[in-house]
Every structure is written in structure tokens, then in C-alpha cells.
Amino acid sequence: MSRLIIFLIIFLVLDFYTLQSFRVIIKNNIITYVYIFFSLVVLGNFFYQILTFDRSNGIPFKFSLALSLLVLFYVPKIVVAVTLLGEDIFRFIVYINENYIKTANTEGVALQNRRKFISQIALGLAAIPFASILYGVIKGKYNYKVLKYTLHFEDLPETFDGYKLTQISDIHSGSFDNINKVEYAVDLINEQQSDVILFTGDMVNNKAEELIPYKEIFGKLKAKDGLYSVLGNHDYGDYVRWESKEDKHKNLETLKSFQKEMGFDLLLNESRYLEKAGERIALVGVENWGAGGFKTAGDLKKAASAIDKNDFKILMSHDPTHWERKVIEDDYHYHLTLSGHTHGMQFGIEIPGWFKWSPVKWRYKYWAGIYEELGQYINVNRGFGYLAFPGRVGIWPEITVIELKKGSNNA
Template sequence: MAKRLLFIFMVFILGDIYFFQAFTTVFHTPFLHNAYWCIDLSLLIGVATLIFFQRQGKDIQRQAGDLITFFLIVFIPKLVALPILLTEDLLRMARGFPPRNIYLSEFVLICAALIVLVIAFGLTRGRHYYRVRKEILSFPDLPDAFDGFKITQISDIHSGSLSDVDGVRKGIALANAQNSDLLLFTGDLVNNKAAEMEAWISDFTLLKAPFGKFSVLGNHDYGDYTRWDNAELKASNLDRLKEIHQEMGFKLLLNESIKIQNKGASIALIGVENWGKGGFHQYGDLGKATSALPAESFKILMSHDPSHWDRVTLTHDQHVHLTLAGHTHGMQFGIELFGFKWSPIQYFYEQWAGLYQKQGKYLYVNRGFGYHGLKGRIGVWPEITVITLKKSVS
């Protein structure tokens, strides 16, 4: 982690130096030059201040989100400009380093301005720019009664970040419009406290599915990222969160499984508590959750963190056909165009968005319904997933 952060810092410095050269090629006013460096200085002061307050034990999540947003606005345009200006330098080197081409510098600044507009869209409209992503998955051992069975998955609501009632209701209506048989929520209902969800209970109660609504907990749901006066308050917060799941009509699965029955046949729906790599708590117990299931049963697992699939599910003695996860949000920032997919989160999670398959087992990682940290989404839009199960010929 430290090496990756150092790499990001070095790229930022390099991009800053090059972008300033393009800036001064176009703008010659000392006032603008000073303003350029004041923005950078403000960013560094913000980072230092947050580090100080974090060491003092203060809750800095809201301020950290603002700083992340500020960083992206400052950093991303420079990052895009960097390869263009580096290429120009290679050409300048061959010609004895003449002055920078003003037209190329203008082009770089125009590109930077366009990128800022894209970021502005992501921080406003992008928060609720919901995309429906559909997958059809075929299995030879799927019971005939479930051929064509539709599942809607949402994940990572993060109600503590939500503020636009109409935007949220648009996402809920879109989820209901899929007319799926089953609705599954894969964790992170809140940022920190159950109280964040109180105002949204009536809205999310409107989610409907004829075969039921089921959910699991995510890493944020345990209240681990905020300060509590005592352990009893933290425990009561989790108890209230569990009650809210019930009030919204969700059956919360805590290291357990249930049968979804249809026309005399059944599939197993499994839900484990959060289990994550890299310092995240590992409350999930897949062995306990599957202990009463026959080996031949068709199994769908809800597990918030996709690292659980690699580290536990793939090698588990019970064959889990499909795992549904969330957690990564696709970092709420990236590029997804024409089948190409990139986000910085891929350097931390091998499976971070969309469908994956190994050893005849599937994992789908939902990009999230809400947002946290970065107060919006840029390129990686909020998602409603629809998975249709099909019976394949063996």
C-alpha cells in the first residue's frame, strides 16, 4: 500500500511540473501562476491537516470525501496531459529543446477543461446516473423450475451519503421495473450508524420481488469506522440496523442459508457476514452457512467483499455456483467504454466490477447503488444488476 501511494504521489508531482509548463506557455500573468501553486498548496495543507486530525482520533470521513473530490479535480486533468507533454519533450529533445509549441499547450488545456466538465457531471448528475446491467448465466444442474428465474441485485446503498430524494427514488423505481423474481442486497446499508437509514426506510420498503427480498451486512454496517462512547452503544447500533432490514421487508442472512422454492423444486440462498482481505474483519463463516445444505443443491451466495470469493469460496468443499458481491464501488472512478474497463481499484482487487468465472463458478461484483468518500461517480456509474438463470444442456 505504501509503495502504491508513493507511486501516485510521484506521478502527481511529475504531472504537476509538466502541466505548469503548458500553463505558463499559454498564460503569462504572474497572478495566474501564483494562483496555480496556491491550489496545490491548499491540497497539501488539506492532506496534512487530515493526517493530524486522524492521529488525534477525530472522525474525518466527511472531510476526507471533500479532499478526495478536490484531489481528483486537480490531479486527473494533469494525469491525462502528462503523456502528451512527455511525447512533446521527446520530440523537442531531438531538436535541441526549442520552446514548447503553444498550440499543443492550448490543446492540453482544452482537454483539461473538458475533463473537469466530465468530473463536474460525475459529482452532480453521476451520483444517480443508474445503469441496468444484465447477465444470462447457464448451469447444467439448475432445477428446471428455475429456468428463466430473474434476480435483481443492488449493493452499497450508503444512506449516510444520500441527499437527493428524487434521485434515490429513480433508482428504486428502476430496480422495481426489472420485474425480477428475487431481490438481493449485498451490504453496506449505511456509512457508520443505523440512524442514517431512518429517513430512507419508507422509500426502500417499496422495493418488491415475489420470491422475497434478502440481504447481508457489509463492512460499514458494523459501526467500525466511527467512535463510540462505549461498547454497548456500538452493539445497540448494530441491533437497530438489523431491525431496519426487517422493517424494509428484507430477510437479513447472518451466516445462514434458506431455500427458495418454486414448483416443488428449490435452490439454496446463502448469506454470510462480511469477510474481507487486507485488514477488514472476517466475520463471515461459509462453513456454518452451508453446513445443513446437501452437496448437490444449487447455491447462490451473498458475500459483500469479493475477496472472499478468491480466498474462501473457490476452495470451499461445497460448490457455490454463483456469488454476488459489492464493496469496491469500482472506486466510483474509472473508464468503461466499448468493453474496455479500468479503475485504480483493480490494483487492489482482482475482481472489482462485473462478471468473473473460475473453476466453473461465477462471481458478480455490483458497482454499488450509492456512493461514499468521493461525493459522486465518474465513469463508473451506480448499478442495478439483473441476472437471469438458465438451464443448459449438460
């Protein structure tokens, strides 16, 4: 409850500054009252949804709507508040200088009035995140991007030179609201004509039934060497209240059967070999292993027990924290790890090949794209779907295509 009070105070401060900007520019009491009323409705509805949140139903639409409205209207207010706070600091410095530093001035001066053009600049700047978030909610969540990488390995088996894999992650089928867009994305995946398709967890938000409207669509995924998957933290149903442990277990078993029906070979701390012309690479899949309260069912040793240490290895592990804390230093040397989980926070700024930033970087060291450590690679997929906030701003839904090449990158 104390956290909610702190957040409420922060939101009210944002409203205080934005209201000042409105009143300086718009000399109309009716518009001002409408603004106050609408702000209170958005804020009040959000806190009401939090206080009445029912975990037994996962994340309901009304909560997602309340969150999207809060983000849409209060992120721009941060821009306004920061701009006007900067002006306040300037006004205060001028006031101190005129009244306490300039000794020639004995009469003193009043604090300067807020300048209209600063308020205009503040609202103009705020329009940028407002438009971006609005686009992210309406269009951005289905703005699928195919990201292609070529990775070189000296010890890649010869016959796998040029081998292509497609990775998707974090489908979160319970969040979708446009089945046609999902069909388009599945067609886009198939257009890549990769040798294998690998899904790295979070097929649903919480319940297997979320997948029912999309089973036939994802069942159309095709790859010559098959489809493989692992579980993510949301797939276990840990974030809802079940009537019994049996119901929770049944939900997970149903999800497993659905994945099998769609053609996925679900790896539960297991391995498979992908074979080609007498050579092979090992595909290893662990259950979710996460830190900071996330499920740690992954068992790397068990998953790799049936493969050889000298095999070329691809590891599927939902949470990139696993790679950071367990995989990199493992003596089996996992050439390529595929993860997801972070979604890139569904919010950030990215110029492909040049710059990427998201607040999620403060939580995860490896949060989007390709990273290399100790001669091993990880790709952190930005996610296929979305969760809680029904949109994506700057960090778009991702389909990853990775081509494996034998030899040095300098060759």
C-alpha cells in the same frame, strides 16, 4: 507522515508542470497568480482535512468536498504533466544530439524553449478528465444503470427456469445528498419485477442512523419471494471511534433491526430455501469475509450447514476476495455468488460488452461484472451508492438483474 510528504511532492511537481503550460499560453500575471492561489487552497485544504480527520464521525462532508476538489483539479494536471514530460524528453534528446553527437557542430546549442502548441494540446487533453469528473460529481453518482444477464445451468431445478433476481449492493446511505434520486432508483428496482431482491452489504458508511432518512424509501422494495441481505465491512461500524464497545454493539443491532423493518431477511452465516412447485434452490448468506485488513466474520461452513451438498446454490458474500480464495475450491460447488465491495473504484472506462478498465483491477482480480471459474459464476456489483469521493466517473451505479435458465448456453 512520510507518505504525506511524498504525496505533497508529487502534487507540487504536477503544479510545476501545469504552471509552465499556463505561462506559455496565458501572458497574464494576474491569472497566473489566481491559478497559484487556487491550487494552494485546494491542496492545503485537502492536507488539512487529512491531518485533522476525526474517525469518530466517519467521513464528514468537508472531507468529501476536499477530496472531490483535489480529484477534479489534479487528475487533469496529471495529463498536463505527462504531456509536457514527453516534450521535455524530446527536447533533452535534441539537446544531446546537437551538442554531443553531431561533431560538426562545435559551437553547441541551447535547450529548446517549450513549444506553445504542446502546452495547448496538454491543456486541451486535460479538459477531458476535468469535464468527466465534474459530470461524475454533479450527475454521475445517480446515473443508475440496469445491467441484465442470463446465466445457464444444467442442474437448475426445472421450475426455476426463467427465475429472475435483482442484486443491489453498497448503498452507503450516509453519502446520499438527493433523496429524490434514491426514490427514483428504488422505483427502477421495482420495475424489474424480479422474483427476489438480494442486497450484498454496506447499507451504511458507519452508523445505523445514516439509514433513518431512507428507511421508508427502501421499505418500498418489493419482490414475490422476498428481500434478503448480508452485512458488508462498513456495516459493523469498524471505521469510527466509539465511546464504548457497548455503543458499537448497539449500533450494529440497530442496523439489523432497521433492515428487518424495511423487509430484509438478514442472513448472518445462515441459509434459506427458495421454493417453487415442490422444488427449491438454496440461498446462502455469509457475514463479511475480506483480505488485507478487512473483517473476516464470514463462516461458509456454518452458513451452509443446513443445506444439502447437491442443492442448487446462490451465495451472497460482500467481498469478491472470498470467492477467489475460499468459495471457488469449496466442494459444495456454489453455482452463483453475488458480491460488491469494490465499487469499480467509482472511476474507470467502460464500453459495455467490449471493454472495461479501472485502477481497482490492480487490487481485485474480480472487480465488476460476471466472471466464471470452474463452472461457477460470480457477479461483482458496481454498487448502488458511493463513498468518500462524492461522484462516479465512467463506472456508474448499478442495479443487476440476473435471469436463471436451465440447460446449456449453446442450446
